Amino acid sequence: MDKQFLVTKSNYFIMNSSYDLSLEEQKIILTLASMVQPDDEEFKSYKFKINEFMDLLGVNTKTKYTSIPKITKELMKKVFEIHEGKKLIQIAWLSSAVYEKGSGYVELTFSPYLKPYMLKLNTMFTQYKLANILSMKSKYSPRIYEILKCNEFKKQKSIQIDLKDLRKLVKSENIYPLFADFKRKIIMQSQKELKKLTDISFDFEEIKTGRKVTSLKFHIHANKSIRVNEKVSVNRDIEEDKYIDKIKNIMDGHDITSLDAKKIYDSAKGDMEIISKVYNHFKNKKVENFIGAMISMVKPGTFQEPIYNAPKNKFNNYEQRSYDYDELEKKLLGVK
Secondary structure (H helix, E strand, O other): OOOOOEEEEEHHHHHHEEOOOOHHHHHHHHHHHHOOOOOOOOOOOEEEEHHHHHHHHOOOOOOHHHHHHHHHHHHHHOEEEEEEOOEEEEEEOEEEEEEOOOOOEEEEEEOHHHHHHHOOOOOOEEEEEOHHHHOOOOOOHHHHHHHHHOOOOOOOOEEEEEHHHHHHHOOOOOOOOOHHHHHHHHHHHHHHHHHHHOOEEEEEEEEEEOOEEEEEEEEEEEOOOOOOOOOOOOOOOHHHHHHHHHHHHHOHHHOOOHHHHHHHHHHOOOOHHHHHHHHHHHOOOOOOOHHHHHHHHOOOOOOOOOOOOOOOOOOOOOOOOOOOHHHHHHHHHOOO
C-alpha cells in the first residue's frame, strides 16, 4: 500500500454514479481501488495492515483497531446507484471485510458488480495517484476532483454541469439549499483543496437562467506547483527505463509523461515496433483521448496496418474484403 499507487475508474462510472460516503469511507474505497492491478481479471481480497492503513488515512487514535471494523461495517451498508440507460443499478461497495484477532490485518473485497467500471479498462478511463486525495479535509473534494479529472483530457479543458446534476453527483441534493452556501461550502472549499493538494486546479463560471444560477462551467488547469504525477509509481529496471525514454522520444510531439509512456509500454508487452507503428498511424489524426487510444491499440494482435492498393499476385488475385478503417478504429476504441 503506497500513496503513489494509482486509482483507476471508468469515466462512465465517475459521471453516472451517485453515492454518499464520509471522507474516511471514501479514502478506504480509493485506497482499495489503488491496489487493483490493470491486468486483474477478478477482484482479489486485498490485505491491509491496520496500523499502516490508519496512518495512510491520517487517522490518529488509540482505538484504531476497533475503529476500522466500525467504519467498514457502516461502509458495507452503503448502497449507491449507477444509471445505465433505463436501468437503475444499486450496488454495495464491499462484498466482504475479514478481520483476524491479534493479526493487526484486515482483508477487504470489492463487490463483483463493480468489475465493469474498474477492471480491464482500455478506453475512456481516469487514472490518478492516491496521494491526490489522502490529505483532503472536505468529503466533497474527492468527488469534485474525480469529476474534473475525468474531463481534463478535453481539448478546451472545461465542462459545464447543470447545478441539479452536480448536486446529485456529490450527493448534496438536500444540503445547503441556498446556492451561496453550496458555492462557499462545497465548490470553493474543493477549489482550495485541489489547488493546494492535487495535480489539477480549477476556476468556474456561474451560468444563469434569468437571475437564477442553473449551471456551473469549470475550467480545468494543470497544477504545476504540485508534483504528485512526476514519477512513475511502479519500480522499473534500467533496461525498461531506456524503453520508456525511447517512447517519450518517439512521441515528442505529444509531450507525454513517463507514467503515460509506462502504460503504453506495458500494454504493448514491450514491443517497440508496434508502438512506433501505432503512433505513426495516429499522430496526424484527431483523437480525443490520445493516450487511451495508444494504450488500447498497441495490445498484441489489436492493430493491423491498413493496406491500400496492394499489388495483386497469384496469392491475392481476388476481390478482397474492404474495410472502413476509421469505423474499425472507433469500434476498437469504444467511440460511438
